[in-house]
Amino acid sequence: MSARMTKLRVIKFTKDFLLASRILQVFMPINRLFGFVYHFNLLTSWVHKHKKDKMLMNDFYRPVRNYDDRYLSFKKLVDHYKLNEMPVSYLEFGVAHGHSMKWWLQHCGNPASRFYGFDTFEGLPEDWGLFSKGDMLSAIPEVNDNRAVFIKGIFQDTLNNFLEETVPSIKGTKKVIHMDADLFSATLFALSQLYPHLQKGDIVMFDEFNVYNHEFNAFRLFTECFYVKLKPVSAQNNFYHAAFEVE
Numbered sequence: 041m042s043a044r045m046t047k048l049r050v051i052k053f054t055k056d057f058l059l060a061s062r063i064l065q066v067f068m069p070i071n072r073l074f075g076f077v078y079h080f081n082l083l084t085s086w087v088h089k090h091k092k093d094k095m096l097m098n099d100f101y102r103p104v105r106n107y108d109d110r111y112l113s114f115k116k117l118v119d120h121y122k123l124n125e126m127p128v129s130y131l132e133f134g135v136a137h138g139h140s141m142k143w144w145l146q147h148c149g150n151p152a153s154r155f156y157g158f159d160t161f162e163g164l165p166e167d168w169g170l171f172s173k174g175d176m177l178s179a180i181p182e183v184n185d186n187r188a189v190f191i192k193g194i195f196q197d198t199l200n201n202f203l204e205e206t207v208p209s210i211k212g213t214k215k216v217i218h219m220d221a222d223l224f225s226a227t228l229f230a231l232s233q234l235y236p237h238l239q240k241g242d243i244v245m246f247d248e249f250n251v252y253n254h255e256f257n258a259f260r261l262f263t264e265c266f267y268v269k270l271k272p273v274s275a276q277n278n279f280y281h282a283a284f285e286v287e
């Protein structure tokens with residue numbers, strides 16, 4: 041028997057034994073700790089690999105965060121990519137009261153641009169960290185701009201119909217995708233459905249990128265499983281907010 045076959049036998053025997061004996065379940069009380077260490081280390085490795093990449097802006101490391109600095113990043117992106125001049129398709133996943141949606145409407149003035157805001161408008165569909173299901177409840181925001189459309193419901197119910205109906209009309213325009221649903225499930229779902237429609241040069245932003253087990257985890261699995269290359273172009277608040285260009 042070759043060395044490889046022997047190794048495979050040992051691996052298989054060990055795994056079957058662990059499965060049948062349930063011996064690793066003695067660690068169940070500290071399972072979350074293992075998960076935290078594993079995922080946080082992946083995030084740390086990613087950040088340190090990319091912290092010196094050439095970007096429009098990157099404030100890593102700063103000791104004190106200012107959430108509103110994400111607007112500095114938005115402005116840099118608008119100026120650099122001339123998003124105010126060209127027709128863009130802005131898709132925001134997680135709208136709530138519409139703070140970021142309104143910013144983008146105000147700063148991308150091309151009349152042919154379109155803005156699509158997806159949200160349950162009934163709050164988070166599941167718990168997220170210290171937030172509970174139903175938190176962030178908000179009414180559909182009033183924006184007074186007929187370029188904006190809001191799509192109410194969970195992405196898992198609404199996104200595919202939307203893409204079927206709308207993709208033909210936005211094909212060819214630069215897409216600016218803003219992932220701000222906070223949740224791993226929602227972020228991974230939306231990215232994976234958007235995958236066939238992504239084009240080189242599209243922008244993908246994450247509002248809570250460095251949350252190791254949610255948006256970062258979704259980003260990591262999406263880029264690894266779909267072989268998508270997203271180049272970091274802007275990072276704020278120690279990569280809490282991060283923007284990427286599709287390569």
Ligand SMILES: C[S@@+](CC[C@H](N)C(=O)[O-])C[C@H]1O[C@@H](n2cnc3c(N)ncnc32)[C@H](O)[C@@H]1O
Pocket residue numbers: 133134135136137138139140141158159160161162163164165176177178193194195196220221222223225226
């Ligand atoms: C942090 S808030 C969005 C904040 C907003 N972009 C801003 O800058 O003011 C997150 C929103 O994501 C929405 N959300 C999370 N998961 C969702 C899902 N699977 N489907 C629809 N909406 C979802 C929640 O309802 C919540 O309103």
